[in-house]
Amino acid sequence: MIRLTKKAVLMGCLLLPLATQAAQLSEAEFKAQAKQKAMQLGKTLKQNLQQAVKAGGLPNGVQVCKDIAPAIAAQLSTDGWQVGRTALKVRNPQNRADSWEKSSLMAMVKGLEEGLEPGALATVHVDEAAGKYRFMAPIMTGGLCLNCHGASLAEPVKEAINQQYPDDEATGFAAGDLRGAFTVTYQAGE
Ligand code: HEC
Numbered sequence: 001m002i003r004l005t006k007k008a009v010l011m012g013c014l015l016l017p018l019a020t021q022a023a024q025l026s027e028a029e030f031k032a033q034a035k036q037k038a039m040q041l042g043k044t045l046k047q048n049l050q051q052a053v054k055a056g057g058l059p060n061g062v063q064v065c066k067d068i069a070p071a072i073a074a075q076l077s078t079d080g081w082q083v084g085r086t087a088l089k090v091r092n093p094q095n096r097a098d099s100w101e102k103s104s105l106m107a108m109v110k111g112l113e114e115g116l117e118p119g120a121l122a123t124v125h126v127d128e129a130a131g132k133y134r135f136m137a138p139i140m141t142g143g144l145c146l147n148c149h150g151a152s153l154a155e156p157v158k159e160a161i162n163q164q165y166p167d168d169e170a171t172g173f174a175a176g177d178l179r180g181a182f183t184v185t186y187q188a189g190e
Pocket of ligand 1: 053066070090093095170179
């Protein structure tokens with residue numbers, strides 16, 4: 001009896017950490033959840049950006065983007081998930097694309113040139129052996145974005161950006177251009 005109980009306790013200790021690990025997902029489950037996370041990041045960022053610009057103008061929006069974008073991304077990055085944004089030309093060097101992200105972004109640019117809709121350009125890569133799942137969805141440049149990512153910026157906006165991002169590459173975009181992408185990684189077993 002005692003031996004069994006001990007064994008049960010031991011088993012419990014061994015199994016408990018496993019139970020809290022991020023589970024394996026099917027590709028379809030992963031894609032649906034990744035899409036959800038990307039949309040959540042996009043929606044929350046846009047709301048915060050609009051509020052910040054309304055409350056304190058565009059230079060205030062720069063500061064809020066700087067503080068809020070990484071914070072919101074971090075909030076969504078739990079339980080094996082990593083959520084963020086990347087681009088071929090980045091404002092924040094921490095958002096720089098790795099090689100898979102770069103090739104996905106280039107495929108998105110090509111798809112748009114061929115007339116495909118942004119909604120058809122998401123990319124997925126699953127490495128089953130490593131339990132690593134990746135997803136990207138395009139972020140298009142709209143009117144609001146041009147204030148801080150367009151070809152000609154107002155002087156105070158330019159100043160705020162230069163001050164915070166001396167190596168900024170993310171200007172010169174036009175409406176309808178690919179600005180970048182949401183990038184989502186899921187690592188099972190973590
Ligand atoms: C008020 C200025 C401002 C506006 C308006 C703005 N952005 Fe940004 N954007 C920034 C700043 C600042 C960063 C860097 C944030 C960081 O440090 O992570 C950034 C970063 C990004 C990134 C991440 C890649 C990178 O370059 O580092 C994407 C993608 C992006 N913006 C897309 C957009 C889109 C799409 C819109 C329009 C809906 C938009 N932005 C509007 C200021 C702005």
